[in-house]
Amino acid sequence: MTGRPPARLHEQIPLAQPLLGDAEERAVRDVLRSGQLSLGPRLPAFERAFSARLGIGHASAVSSGTAGLHLALRAAGVSDGDEVVTSPFSFVASANAAIYERARPVFADIDPRTLNLDPQAAAAAITDRTTAILPVHIFGYPADLPAFEALGLPIVEDACEALGAVHADGTAVGGRGHPAAFGFYANKQLTTGEGGIVTTADAGVKARIDSERNQGRAPDMGWLDHDRLGFNYRLSDIACAIGLAQLERLDDMLADRARVAASYREALADIEGLELPCEDAGGDRRGWFVFVVQLPRGCDRDATIGALREQGVQSKPYLPAIHLMSFYRETFGHREGEFPICEDVAARSVALPFFPELTAGQIERVAAALRAVLHR
């Protein structure tokens, strides 16, 4: 025995790796020394920089994407007994946000190409209790907003995965005027550790969200008057400072993500039956968030993920169908077969390692491992 740890055959390639550096460190240090850790000057500065970047009038920073969705739905007037039409192929928070207001998320199936809520299916799910439509820009690919806008109902956008995405008409995702929630969790295009922001064209919506994120305090910030029900959904100045520093280099980070995605596309092109994320079409542009492939039909996903792990490649099933989660089955009586496109996609989807600094060598290793595992 030499006492040396056993050599590892492969370094693990992680699923995600936040890209933070000296600029963020300096920004945080400045806040710590300023003595204004929350509700200080970085909050409006971050909001202004973010809204300017998207070409929209207003933004309200909040503690998470989920908090943003909750307040955006409240601002859209969603309440007790209402229905919100949304996608079953999303992170669970988009549907949960409706339930916070005692509304019912009503799912409709997805488009098999974009994996976003299908506007026709959504239209068919509308009833006289529907008060809002909540499209999700899944995996950063723009949902078909013009088609949803034609349905004439209030819209709340889940843009948590879609910073940097652009609609065919040139508007940024989150820049069309509807309240749109972005998330800044550590795996996102821009991260503040935890955090989120709601963009809106409506100054009244901004005022309401600003108040409700801060315990319902009146706009003059008087301590004594809380003129509505509110929450603590504030984002600290520490987080806002990180966000400002991240915004400065967002273009570079987005370009690196796009470069990694293009390399994956090339490296995985020859694997038979493997479906890659859809290419941009019709002028819509994805803001790259994750690289999710759909395994060939008949392939054992769990075994594939396990075999990849043995080769030092992290991956995970992403995303499970929301309506088939136990809480949703038990609460709303959902069953298999209701949304066949979503269920098929959800059963075959695997997220591969994806972050701006992924190297060409690591991409090759992931591709080689996946090829070997699938050809076994």
Ligand SMILES: Cc1ncc(COP(=O)(O)O)c(C=O)c1O
């Ligand atoms: C589609 C979608 N919606 C909502 C959320 C919730 O965001 P957060 O984790 O910041 O609350 C996320 C983030 O993970 C997401 O991917």
